[in-house]
Amino acid sequence: MLILVARMIIMMNLHNHTTFSDGRFSPREIIEAGIEADFAHIAITDHYMTNKVDSIPYDGLMNYIQDIRVLKEEFQDKIIVLCGVEIDACKKRTDFAKMPYEDLNKLDLVLFEYVQNDIWNGMPLWELLGIRENIKPPVGLAHNDIGKNFSHSKYDELIAVLEANNIFIELCPSLRNSKLNTPFYHFAEGFFASLRDTKVLISIGTDTHTNLKNVGNIGDAMDFIERYGLQDNLITKIF
Numbered sequence: 001m002l003i004l005v006a007r008m009i010i011m012m013n014l015h016n017h018t019t020f021s022d023g024r025f026s027p028r029e030i031i032e033a034g035i036e037a038d039f040a041h042i043a044i045t046d047h048y049m050t051n052k053v054d055s056i057p058y059d060g061l062m063n064y065i066q067d068i069r070v071l072k073e074e075f076q077d078k079i080i081v082l083c084g085v086e087i088d089a090c091k092k093r094t095d096f097a098k099m100p101y102e103d104l105n106k107l108d109l110v111l112f113e114y115v116q117n118d119i120w121n122g123m124p125l126w127e128l129l130g131i132r133e134n135i136k137p138p139v140g141l142a143h144n145d146i147g148k149n150f151s152h153s154k155y156d157e158l159i160a161v162l163e164a165n166n167i168f169i170e171l172c173p174s175l176r177n178s179k180l181n182t183p184f185y186h187f188a189e190g191f192f193a194s195l196r197d198t199k200v201l202i203s204i205g206t207d208t209h210t211n212l213k214n215v216g217n218i219g220d221a222m223d224f225i226e227r228y229g230l231q232d233n234l235i236t237k238i239f
């Protein structure tokens with residue numbers, strides 16, 4: 001008798017904004033939506049130090065971390081709450097000279113948006129590597145249009161850089177970060193098809209801002225992970 005054992009996909013949403021930056025909902029409401037969706041992990045990842053949108057100010061980071069830590073303890077029997085931030089990779093909108101790395105190192109994860117994105121003036125990946133050296137928690141590329149932004153890179157070389165620098169990739173199924181009504185990762189299937197059996201980790205995050213239903217809306221990313229057999233690449237194994 002043939003027994004097929006399906007490899008489990010840990011349900012997570014590691015990209016959500018709250019009233020600490022430009023989100024409509026409190027961290028508590030986001031966490032409760034994550035519990036409702038049966039997730040194992042939920043992360044609060046508000047904007048930090050960008051002048052593009054409402055953002056945690058330079059000196060507001062420790063207060064934010066403290067607040068999320070209290071919730072992490074309160075909900076520890078129901079869900080793993082992670083505390084992260086999202087940093088805008090544009091040097092005109094984010095003052096990297098001021099970045100308080102010691103405080104950033106108290107976070108569980110740090111997302112960078114717009115890396116190597118010409119339209120949004122995001123710094124190239126090679127430049128991020130110098131910043132990444134100062135950050136101890138896992139660093140991830142949020143909703144990156146890899147197929148476009150890295151169209152001049154060979155995927156095996158890109159993977160080697162991501163592995164060497166411990167940079168993970170977020171799958172963002174939200175149409176907020178899409179083209180032709182399709183999430184960006186579908187335009188880089190060659191890249192994702194090469195990730196299996198590499199050390200590059202994958203997260204799922206919906207970049208929730210104004211619709212609480214988005215917290216639970218990870219189905220397309222789950223299907224994608226299953227299609228490419230990326231269950232062993234899930235970042236949840238380190239949390």
Ligand SMILES: [Zn+2]
Pocket residue numbers: 015017086142207
């Ligand atoms: Zn975001």
